Amino acid sequence: MRHARRPRTQGMVLVAVLWIVAAISLVVVGLVHSVRQEARVLSTQRALAVAGGVGDAAVQLALRQLAVLDAPPTRMLTWPLTYRQTPVAVRVMPLNGLIDLNAAGAPLLTALYEVAGGLPRPEAQSLAARTLAWRAGSASARAERFEAVEDLLRVPGIGLDLHARLAPLVAADNGGSSGGVNALAAPLEVLEVLAGGRPGIAARIAAARDAGDAGIDTTDLPAAFLESGAVQRYRIDARVPLPDGGWLHVAHHVHLGTEPQARLPWRTFHTEQWVAPAQAPVS
Structure with a gap:
């Protein structure tokens, strides 16, 4: 009787060994995956540092x-x-190729929020009015000035997503703006704002500018949005x-x-x- 039980005991030991081997394999696979991930992260960080x-x-x-x-x-x-x-x-x-948050008027801010921000026009107009009100202050709050582009987040109604869409197109101090934009210095996305969301006009002006053309025609852009000169x-x-x-x-x-x-x-x-x-x- 004692000899008859030995194969069952050996089978249980074998199953236990197989479970242990499987568990160790899972641990090893996890460690290898973790090491590879860390290697990729380090490689990416090194590439970013070098760049x-x-x-x-x-x-x-x-x-x-x-x-x-x-x-x-x-x-x-x-x-x-x-x-x-x-x-x-x-x-x-x-x-001055960017939109100056401290000088832009309501029409230009409305165009910015509508074209670049993707807001419906009534919402864009309302947000432009709140931006001007924030700049001007009130009886209970002093006038404010945008010291950095991140200050846009202090305007009621501007969240992180909207700020991310607007930030590349604006400046907190472009060095003496009168409220307009230098179209010959503006990136394509700003030109689209000036053109009221008409990408063909923006692309034409950008292509002529990048080709070094003289006397570029900007008459399709609102004159009130434009300024020129050196900064x-x-x-x-x-x-x-x-x-x-x-x-x-x-x-x-x-x-x-x-x-x-x-x-x-x-x-x-x-x-x-x-x-x-x-x-x-x-x-």
């Missing part, structure tokens, strides 16, 4: 080119540069390629001009970075 350094260097190269120009540019420029064998597209944009503040945006096919944008907001005790003929007052993912192939 950030390349972008900062490209911005400095562009600033040196700006410093030797006979006159400050009054339109957007794009310079192809190379740093450590990495091609970088650098865009130099006078800040001392610029956004220098370096677009650096990433290994996954995306792009890292490194942007410096700078004030050109010699200041007391300054070592360089420019001063950087704001920097930012963001990643643009690789575009999906068109089928």
